[in-house]
Every structure is written in C-alpha cells, then in structure tokens.
Amino acid sequence: MIAHEIGHLAAGHLAWNTFLLPARVLPWLGPAYSRACEYTCDACGHAVVGDLGTSSRALAVLAAGGRTAPKVNLDAFVDQRRESGRFWSAVLELNSSHPFLPKRIAALREHVKPGTVAPVPRSALAYVLAPAFGFGAAGGAGAMGLFGIVAAVGILAAIAIPNFLAMQLRAKRSELPMHVEAIRLAEQAWQGAHGQSRACGSEASAVASLGTQPRDFSTDPAAACFAEIGWIPEGQVRGAYWVEASTEPDTGGFVVYGIGDMDGDGVPSVYRATGASEATMATENNVY
Numbered sequence: 212m213i214a215h216e217i218g219h220l221a222a223g224h225l226a227w228n229t230f231l232l233p234a235r236v237l238p239w240l241g242p243a244y245s246r247a248c249e250y251t252c253d254a255c256g257h258a259v260v261g262d263l264g265t266s267s268r269a270l271a272v273l274a275a276g277g278r279t280a281p282k283v284n285l286d287a288f289v290d291q292r293r294e295s296g297r298f299w300s301a302v303l304e305l306n307s308s309h310p311f312l313p314k315r316i317a318a319l320r321e322h323v324k325p326g327t328v329a330p331v332p333r334s335a336l337a338y339v340l341a342p343a344f345g346f347g348a349a350g351g352a353g354a355m356g357l358f359g360i361v362a363a364v365g366i367l368a369a370i371a372i373p374n375f376l377a378m379q380l381r382a383k384r385s386e387l388p389m390h391v392e393a394i395r396l397a398e399q400a401w402q403g404a405h406g407q408s409r410a411c412g413s414e415a416s417a418v419a420s421l422g423t424q425p426r427d428f429s430t431d432p433a434a435a436c437f438a439e440i441g442w443i444p445e446g447q448v449r450g451a452y453w454v455e456a457s458t459e460p461d462t463g464g465f466v467v468y469g470i471g472d473m474d475g476d477g478v479p480s481v482y483r484a485t486g487a488s489e490a491t492m493a494t495e496n497n498v499y
Contacts, residue, residue, distance in 0.1 A: 218255025224248050238342030245308040263323050267316045274312045289317045301337030383473040387450050387482040391469040395484040397442040408465035411436035412453035420451045463487035
C-alpha cells in the first residue's frame with residue numbers, strides 16, 4: 212500500500228493535479244483518468260512487492276479488513292467483477308475515482324500474465340445516463356451532474372413543499388376546535404364553582420377582531436373575561452372566541468364559539484361547543 216501511494220508521486224499524478232483539475236470535473240473523462248491512475252499505482256505496488264498473491268491480498272484488505280483478508284477466496288472475489296458491467300454498477304463506477312476492487316485485482320493478474328483475464332463490458336446505457344447521476348473524480352459535480360443535482364432538488368422540493376404547506380394548514384385549522392374545547396372545559400369549571408355560566412365577548416366583537424395575521428390575545432376585548440374563567444391561550448391566536456349563556460336544557464347552560472379564516476381564503480369557519488358536547492364544526496363558508 213505504501214508503494215502504491217509512492218507510485219502516485221513517481222508517476223507525476225500530483226504534479227499534474229492543478230493543471231488537470233478543469234478536465235477532471237468533466238463527465239466520463241475525469242473519473243476515467245482517476246481510475247487509470249489507481250491501476251497504474253497498483254502496478255507500482257506490485258513491482259515493489261514482487262509477488263502477485265501478496266499484492267492481491269493487500270487490495271483485499273481494503274474490502275475485508277486485515278483480519279479477514281487472508282481468508283478471502285481471491286478467485287471468487289475476482290470473479291465478482293463480472294457484476295460490474297450491469298447498469299447500476301456501471302453507472303456507479305463511471306462516476307467513481309477508484310475502480311471496483313475485484314477489477315483491480317483482476318488487472319494485476321492481467322498485468323503479470325497478459326491474456327489471462329477477460330475484460331468485462333459495461334452496459335451501453337450506463338455511459339449515456341452516468342453523468343446525470345454522478346460527481347467528477349476531483350470532488351466537484353460534472354456539468355451533467357449539476358443538472359442531475361438540480362433536478363433531484365427540484366423533485367424533492369415539489370414533493371416536500373406542498374406537504375409542508377398542507378401540514379402548516381392543518382396546524383392552523385386545529386386552533387379553533389382546540390381553543391373552543393379548552394374554553395368549554397374552563398366554562399364548566401366556572402359553572403361548577405359559581406352555579407351559573409359566564410358569558411364572554413360577543414359575536415360582533417369577535418368578528419370585528421378577525422384578521423389575517425396572528426395576534427396577541429391579550430389585546431382581544433374579551434381577554435379579561437376569559438382570563439377570569441381560567442382560559443388564557445398560549446402564544447398568539449388567529450381566531451376569535453366568545454361564550455353565550457343559554458337557557459336551553461340541551462346546551463348545559465352555555466355555548467362556546469370560535470371563528471377564524473385559517474386557510475386565508477377570505478371565508479371564515481365557525482366551531483361550536485356546548486356545556487354538554489365537545490367542539491364541532493358549526494358552519495363554514497360564512498360571509499361576515
């Protein structure tokens with residue numbers, strides 16, 4: 212392995228790096244040059260070691276680790292190079308700075324005994340599409356690679372942004388039923404303690420306070436009344452709320468309303484809850 216790395220110096224690969232850098236980011240050419248350098252340096256390492264088995268085991272260490280490499284069946288490992296010609300394997304290698312390890316060991320065998328190892332043809336389609344998936348050997352994206360990155364980001368954005376907006380809208384819409392139900396429970400507690408319901412705010416004042424932006428509820432005309440019955444919303448609110456006292460037996464003595472244009476379409480929705488029932492959609496598409 213030391214001889215392999217020194218081979219880069221001996222072959223002048225580092226000396227020409229700066230000069231060749233523009234070409235190395237080109238599709239096909241840059242990665243191919245880098246892989247050729249690795250084959251050359253493998254031959255340099257073998258020239259120093261002088262033993263094909265030892266050179267092959269050194270490369271097997273990169274695949275299996277130092278403890279397992281001595282047990283690797285090199286013939287079977289080299290035979291795995293036949294899989295590298297398939298489409299996705301070829302796409303990966305065409306964009307890689309290093310050849311597959313089975314092919315590197317096979318190249319050493321061919322170097323020592325020419326004509327003994329047959330080359331593996333790649334899928335022709337892989338050459339056509341590889342630049343759209345890959346990065347140049349120098350670490351930067353090739354011209355087609357950049358297009359592939361932009362396309363991938365665009366596809367992900369097209370999926371993620373609508374989902375994010377839908378999730379955001381669901382969160383906004385959950386405010387009305389959540390707060391109406393919380394007010395209902397606070398009103399029940401007040402009713403239990405005082406023997407009667409407590410009206411807070413009015414429909415007219417609630418509609419008048421509606422807006423398109425979140426606001427601090429402390430500015431709401433009914434904020435003091437709601438605080439008295441024990442309901443103070445956390446953070447900002449988009450909806451407006453009021454409680455009406457009721458003498459109807461099926462309402463439990465009061466009715467809670469929440470109104471808001473949560474989806475920003477200019478048409479408010481209204482939720483309603485009574486002392487005897489949880490919050491439900493009372494009406495939507497009301498025009499105020």
